[in-house]
Amino acid sequence: MLKTLTHALLQAAREAGAEDAEALAINASATGIDVRAGRLEHAERADGIEIGLRVMIGGRQASVSGADHSEDTIRTMARRAVAMARAAPVDDSIGLADPDQLAQDRDSTMLELFDPAPEPGPAALEEMALQSEAAALAVPGVRTVESAGASYSKRETWLAISNGFEGGHQRSQYGVSCTAISGEGLKMERDHAGEGRIWAEDMPGADEIGRLAGERAVARSGARKPPTGAYPILYDERISSGLIGHLLGAVNGSAIVRGSSWLRDAMDMQVLPDGITLRENPHLPRMSSSRIFDAEGLPTAPRDIVSDGILKGWSLDLSTARKLGLQSTASAVRGLGGPPAPGVSNVIMTEGELTPQQLIAEMGRGLIVTSLLGSSINPTTGDYSRGAAGFWVENGEISYPINECTIAGNLREMLMRLTPANDARDWRSIRVPSLLVEGMTVAGA
Known part of the structure; x- marks a missing residue:
């Protein structure tokens, strides 16, 4: 679908009068869970497809973006981008790469940017956040945990350019963080630990992250x-x-x-x-x-x-x-x-x-x-x-x-x-x- 959207954006840009154009489409989703005092504090989920278009005319350029990718919206975006570009100042450095400059190898598989493991659900993320919080609270001297959270996101991107280039990739990201507080009253001190990885198997344990946050907060006491x-x-x-x-x-x-x-x-x-x-x-x-x-x-x-x-x-x-x-x-x-x-x-x-x-x-x-x-x-x-x-x-x-x-x-x-x-x-x-x-x-x- 992303490839189809970028082709539609380039076609609309040409029909609107653009000499050159770049089209970008992103399909992303993210889930975040925060806990406090052993309970769920906040949960959020975001997902959607967004599109962006850059057009170039005679050394001028303009960019537009949006979350609606209907045919009418794509045509409207292209017309607006072209109108904006015609009103922009001339910059002789603006322009696309020559075709012989473009990457021939466009397969990102070897970079292992996406973990194919099943996506962790909210319950699994909440459990990681709770483990992090509990480990921080178990450190002697920790007064409270300000926040502990876990997240997962994935993102698919496709780029198409009027010089013939197109390519894309998928990325995933896991994260766990914890902020602990030591001391009392005006002598409270705060410190933090957090880690993020593309692959779940590369992540340190949530309890390890929480314990480190607690130890850091206690070390700052006084x-x-x-x-x-x-x-x-x-x-x-x-x-x-x-x-x-x-x-x-x-x-x-x-x-x-x-x-x-x-x-x-x-x-x-x-x-x-x-x-x-x-x-x-x-x-x-x-x-x-x-x-x-x-x-x-x-x-x-x-x-x-x-x-x-x-x-x-x-x-x-x-x-x-x-x-x-x-x-x-x-x-x-x-x-x-x-x-x-x-x-x-x-x-x-x-x-x-x-x-x-x-x-x-x-x-x-x-x-x-x-x-x-x-x-x-x-x-x-x-x-x-x-x-x-x-x-x-x-x-x-x-x-x-x-x-x-x-x-x-x-x-x-x-x-x-x-x-x-x-x-x-x-x-x-x-x-x-x-x-x-x-x-x-x-x-x-």
Whole structure:
């Protein structure tokens, strides 16, 4: 049915006057269950088919989307999209891929993006959520569980383009999460654990997730402000990917084209310490970001974004590549209601040789950050400031939990002063270990 819908969208676009067009159809369903105090708190189910259309006329483009896919609606969408495109500004970089650029292999089976096991019903999801909650409550020191939930979703996508490309895939996703609270009154502390996988057999146990949430909440009991000063900071692996995410955002072609990236002049320059590589691999099996082709029909391939510390490439779709006089890196991603834009799939960072515990011992006195909140980051200069919570380290050992502090630095300098640990986890789309960053500013007591 999705294939038929995309063909109908392309036909309607041609009849309305479009020179080129892309049509996307998505059939998705999702079930989510939340429990509290041993009882069902909230249940929701959503499913439906949505369609999107992008049309191009003489260097102009427009996108429309909708949930109604009747013949009359499809024709109306196409007419509106064409009218909008004719009123849009001209952009010479807009256009489809040449047919010889398109992916020939369009079979995503090898990526194992869909678990064929029977879909878990609401009762099974509720049982997982209850197991997670019970395991958290069983941890000594846990006062209550704010929320525990389990979810399942599946999604089928089909993309058709007027240059001859069409292809699609199915994806499934399981998830379990839990948020626990320790302490009393004004001294309550909250922490969280959650995991998601494409295949049910790859999921950790719901009780394991709940227990981890409880242990994390209890470990934060008695948190206070750290001292103010310049100290080394260890980004725990559960939040360290965010630090590398700032680098990935800065090498995104959209930011480079706008001139609003703190790495806009850094191509072929050192941006990470020697020996550290950031490798994108879109072909990892059972990873939610994996893809055999991008949103413009180009074949994806592994590539080094940073090699041995040296920046080697931007992340580009066709439009940003044309603006920069380069070739697309097959990085296009898109939703239903807009044109493609550059993105990344699975990114793997080189790990170090030391465990986080060994890095903590070496840092002597400093801060372990386990959660971040708020954000003040200048995308042009890389100036960085965030609220943080975690643990204070004295004499190479964890001394007490901390909260209500701010950490600050400059991303360009921070990334050149980092040391990776060896604890990256396999199931992260941005697979980054704990990172020790020297010489950051901590504003606390």
